[in-house]
Amino acid sequence: MSALSVPGVRRRGRGDRSAPLFAGPVVLLAGLFLVLPMGLALVFSLTEIAPLSGKVGWVGLTNFATMAADPTFFRSLLNTALFALVTVPGSMAIGLALALLMNSVLPARPLFRTVVYLPLVISGVAVGLIGSLLFNETSGVLRALALTFGLPVVPWQSSGPAAFASVVLITLWIRVGFCMIIYLAALQAVPPELHEAAQVEGASGWQRFRHVTLPLLGPATFFLLIMSVIYSFNVFDTVFVLTGGGPGSATEVLGTYAYDTAFGPARDQGYGAAIGVVVFVLTMAFTLVQWRRSRAARDGAL
Amino acid sequence: MIDRRRLLLGGAGLGAAALSGCAGFTGQTGQDGEAPQGQTTLTFVNWSGDAEKAAFDALISRFEQANPDIRVETQTVPYADISTNIDSRFQAGDPPDLFRVSYIDIGLYTSQGVLLDLSETIGARSGDFVPGLYEAVVVDQVPYGVPHQIDTTAVLYRTDAFEAAGITDVPTGLDQAWSWEELAEVADRLKGVTGSDQYPFVYNWQAAGAYRWLSWLFQAGGALLTPGLDAAAIASEEGRRAVQFTQRFFTEEWVARNTSTKATTYASDEFVAGAAAMAFVGDFSLPTIDAGVDFEYGVLPMPRDVESASDLGGNAVVAAAEGPNTEAAARFCAFIAEQEQMRTYCEATGQLPTLTALTETELAFEVRPDLMPTFVEQATTLTAEQVRQVTVPAFGRINALLGDELEQAFLGGRDAAATVDALAAAVDGALG
Amino acid sequence: MVATVPTRGLTVVDARAHTARTPGRPGRRRVGWTLRVVAAVLVAVVMVFPLWVMLVTAFSSGSAYSQTLRLWPSEPTLGNFTRVFAAWPVGSWFANSVAVAGVTTVLSVAVSLTGGFAFAKLRWVGRTPVFLLLLATMMIPTQAILVPQFRLVSSLGLVGTFWAVILPGAAATFGIFLARQFLMAIPTELVEAARVDGASTPRVFWSIVLPLCRPLVAVLTLLALMYQWNDFLWPLIVLRDPALFTLPIGLQFLQGQYLTDYGALMAMTLLATAPLVVLFLVFQRYFVQGLATTGLR
Incomplete structure (x- = not known):
């Protein structure tokens, strides 16, 4: 983390007196609305909160014991992991392929690029609604498309795997643009001289990609991995609107389950907080492991 | 530089304008x-x-005329979110x-003592x-409220579908x-008669409507809860029979698979869309259905088993x-x-009154x-007895669990015995 | 992960095509070019298709339950828009979104700029640990803190007001990270020189640093706007009165009211999406830079 020890304005004494003025607002806001709630989440995960009155009662580890025996929780955990496992490499691979394509000679290249990242600015709710227009089993666009071309009709809503696939597909739709942007930026930073040198030595296109380009994409890949995993573990809006977690629990993810538990008919905010804590711990653990791995891989170069 | 400052000040000004102009910053809305x-x-x-909203608006304006010192401001939220909305306001x-x-x-609300005691007005009557x-x-x-209206489910059918299937003996x-x-026979004959995509029927147990499955349980002579309302009574022969029969809706393709208990499609919608020849729907849906259909229906x-319900x-x-x-x-x-x-309210909305x-x-x-x-x-x-079973404090939770467990029987293929056992366990858990 | 984020993100991405310079046999190059164009067109069609059907549905009249593929509005109409506008306070939702996203953005940009300055250019005790802590908050999932944040906001008496959305929204820490990264690239000598002339720290910030921050402000503003305009889960929990809904909650509300009446739903989806799409098309350069520098959640 040497990047953090960048020299600032050097002053004698214990530091700049107006530092609190400048750092204060953001520290206060983040402390009050992010750090404090995270601490409170740990506390509330050990309590039972009465619906309506909000009275708090200490229950120790009961919520975590409930969780250990809760099949829906494990289903959501599994679904979330599976979702991340498919969408993270999927969006990154497609993003890289698109970045390579969009970095090559193409007519109307800016237009093509714009089209790929346009879905990024659409809200999760809107994406979910557009998804339901596409995937509706009785009146959806994809059904009409399948009938027109004589293809088999997919039960997007009533079959668990198909519903899961619908969530994955719509997620890829909005995520590939982000991966493409990052990879495109990284590709453009690859010095052309490297490619020219490799070419002079007779390297094929694939060899140049494999041995020149790919190694230089490491930092971008790491960044995308972290960002995409955080996104995947947080996924809520799209699932909530598109499938509501169904059919059954086929598309239930930790986000929707935590919300339903705390604010849905179960009205169990203590348990909801406990689920939230688990999501946080998993996200944090993954990030730290990745960070250490990436640091080890580059031998502390950063 | 000056531009930039002006920009920043402009931003602050915009914020201030929004602050003073928008009620959302104080939480005071309406014409207080x-x-x-x-x-x-x-x-x-x-x-x-739509019909209910119009009827409520009319009701409110009559009330305001009779009580000039009171204004009533309606906030309409989706049915699916109402409890979440109300609960968080209480909290x-x-x-x-x-x-x-x-x-x-x-x-839930009556058991928590958060509702106004209406003994002097409603209780007196x-x-x-x-x-x-x-x-x-x-x-x-x-009494903690006005029992304002009830609605119940019956079966709407397309007359063209019945004609095409040769069903003339309509009860x-x-x-x-x-x-x-008899329902099973009719359903088999209705398959696809007026359109290749048309299912024989659709049942209204979606959208927090899982409790409507209990009609089958009650028809079979079963009960959800014991008479003391403190334990599940669903793990019974009647319970299994009801699950088995309703499972057949899916295995024999009488209903579309995307109309199960946790589906995001709705019975009245499917009927209007022409996706079903019959629809089990509540009377309150009639105004909406009638405005949407382009076919004749009756x-x-x-149906009944050992009981009507x-x-x-x-x-x-x-x-x-x-x-x-x-x-x-x-x-x-x-x-x-x-x-x-x-x-007046009931006549406008197709709902049933509670006054004798x-x-x-x-x-x-x-x-x-x-x-x-x-x-x-x-x-x-x-x-x-049935009313008592569905108004216990934990019923909101039980209703959600019913939806989960039934969907496993309908779409997940879990057998009836395992389903009623799981239901009983879930209900006992919810009752605490 | 701090140091690995591409810092060049704030420089305008210059689209030079390296492959253009690589020699090769002309025939193969032409085949490759054709294949690439075909691939790009296919990708574009797939990416645009969902948006296209949204548009078509929003402007189509008649039955919402079309069983046949409709790729062009059969009888173009604004009926879907007028119908929803007549029934629900869509105009207020739009205004609410503008107000909430606007104020949150102004606040979050302001605290990001000052905070970024403090972390990049000022020396004070605890600077590094506090920064690391702020960085870690980027990893806090919304649903992990729903319950405590709701209780907190409700004990502050903010539930049911825009402040319940604005204040936690202004705490979005990605902005701090971005601002610090940008400000570190400003030569310290510039700041030092002003100091020597006797300028106070606020004066240095206002007269020396801020004028250099134009691209940063653009990126922060656009990212904050995009995030706040689309935010759903938290406003869903704290804004209870339909008159105070923002567009995403309004959209979900309409989903509950209109079920599968896709004409109405897509009309409103279009309405909620259009402002950002237009903004995106106009300021695409800044969006891309911002996105290249930070993640969207």
């Missing part, structure tokens, strides 16, 4: 500020379809003065209400209701116990329970009055 001295504004949170210490609550959710329905709002002899009264096997009663839909209007406007809220509750007001005086007279329903007698007759199959 314009209200004359001494006028009370009641907040009424409800959900409603934030800012409950609405009035809200609409379904019978299946009311138990307890004898006027249909007894089983009055009990739904009562805990320890105290009109309860005494002629089909048996389960009505027939719910349908579901208790319907809603109460309740007031929060704490707040500055409880006196005005109580007046509103009393007003909507007046015979004339209830009659009105159940004994014929109402002039605005939409398809020819179909309503079947619903009215169907409502007589509701029993007080």
Whole structure:
């Protein structure tokens, strides 16, 4: 983390007196609305909160014991992991392929690029609604498309795997643009001289990609991995609107389950907080492991 | 540089303008500020379809005419979000003065002592209400709301589909209701008669409607809870029979697979869309359906097994116990329970009244009055025991669990015995 | 992960195509070019298709339950828009979204700029640990803190007001990270020189640093706007009065009211999406830079 020890304005004494003025607002806001709630989440995960009155009662580890025996929780955990496992490499691979394509000679290249990242600015709710227009089993666009071309009709809503696939597909739709942007930026930073040198030595296109380009994409890949995993573990809006977690629990993810538990008919905010804590711990653990791995891989170069 | 400063100041100015101009920053909405001295504004949170909204608006304007010192401000939220919405207002210490609550959710609120005691207004008229329905709002002899209306399910059918399938023997009264096997025969004959995509029927157990499955349990002679209402009674022969029969809806493709309990599609919608030849729907859906269809349809009663049964839909209007406007809220509750007001509301919305005086007279329903007698007759199959089972405090939770467990039987292929056992365990868990 | 984020993100991405310079046999190059164009067109069609059907549905009249493929509005109409506008306070939702997203953006940009300055250019005790803590908050999932944040906001008496959305929204820490990264690239000598002339720290910030921050402000503003305009889960929990809904909650509300009436739903989806799409098309350069520098959640 040497990047953090960048020299600032050097002053004698214990530091700049107006530092609190400048750092204060953001520290206060983040402390009050992010750090404090995270601490409170740990506390509330050990309590039972009465619906309506909000009275708090200490229950120790009961919520975590409930969780250990809760099949829906494990289903959501599994679904979330599976979702991340498919969408993270999927969006990154497609993003890289698109970045390579969009970095090559193409007519109307800016237009093509714009089209790929346009879905990024659409809200999760809107994406979910557009998804339901596409995937509706009785009146959806994809059904009409399948009938027109004589293809088999997919039960997007009533079959668990198909519903899961619908969530994955719509997620890829909005995520590939982000991966493409990052990879495109990284590709453009690859010095052309490297490619020219490799070419002079007779390297094929694939060899140049494999041995020149790919190694230089490491930092971008790491960044995308972290960002995409955080996104995947947080996924809520799209699932909530598109499938509501169904059919059954086929598309239930930790986000929707935590919300339903705390604010849905179960009205169990203590348990909801406990689920939230688990999501946080998993996200944090993954990030730290990745960070250490990436640091080890580059031998502390950063 | 000056530009930049101006930009920043402009931004701040924009913020300030938004602050002063927008009520959302203070949380005060409506025309509070314009209200004359001494006028009370009641907040009424409800959900409603188009016909209901119009009927509530009319009801409110009559109330405001009769009570010039009170204004009622309606906040309409989606049915699916109503409990979440109300609960968080309570938790934030800012409950609405009035809200609409379904019978299946009311138990939670009455059990927590957060509702206004209406003994002096509604309680004084307890004898006027249909007894089983009055009990739904009562805990320890105290009424906590107005049993405003009920609705119940019957079966709508497309006449063209019935003609095409050669079904001429259509039951009109309860005494002629089909048996389960007769329903099965009809369903088999209806498959695809008026369109390759048309299913024989659609059942209205989606969208927090899982409790409507209980009609089958009750028809089979079963019960959800023990008479003491403290344990599940569903792991029974009747329970298994009901699960088995309703599973056949899916295995024999009488209903579309995307119309299960947790589906995001709705029965009335599917019927209007022409995706089903018959629809099990509540009377409250009639105005919406009638405005949407382009085909002829009729009505027939719910099928019967050892019993006739349908579901208790319907809603109460309740007031929060704490707040500055409880006196005005109580007046509103009393007003909507007046015979004339209830009659007008029900006639406009295709819903059924809770006052005995009105159940004994014929109402002039605005939409398809020819179909309503079947619903009215169907409502007589509701029993007080059944009403008690679906209004226990934990029922909101039980309803959600019913949806989860039934979907596993319908789409996940879990067998009936395992399903009723899982249901019993889930219900016992919810009862605590 | 701090140091690995591409810092060049704030420099305008210059689209030079390296492959253009690589020699090769002309025939193969032409085949490759054709294949690439075909691939790009296919990708574009797939990416645009969902948006296209949204548009078509929003402007189509008639039955919402079309069983046949409709790729062009059959009888173009604004009926879907007028119908929803007549029934629900869509105009207020739009205004609410503008107000909430606007104020949150102004606040979050302001605290990001000052905070970024403090972390990049000022020396004070605890600077590094506090920064690391702020960085870690980027990893806090919304649903992990729903319950405590709701209780907190409700004990502050903010539930049911825009402040319940604005204040936690202004705490979005990605902005701090971005601002610090940008400000570190400003030569310290510039700041030092002003100091020597006797300028106070606020004066240095206002007259020396801020004028150099134009691209940063653009990126922060656009990212904050995009995030706040689309935010759903938290406003869903704290804004209870339909008159105070923002567009995403309004959209979900309409989903509950209109079910599968896709004409109405897509009309409103279009309405909620259009402002950002237009903004995106106009300021695409800044969006791309911002996105290249930070993640979207």
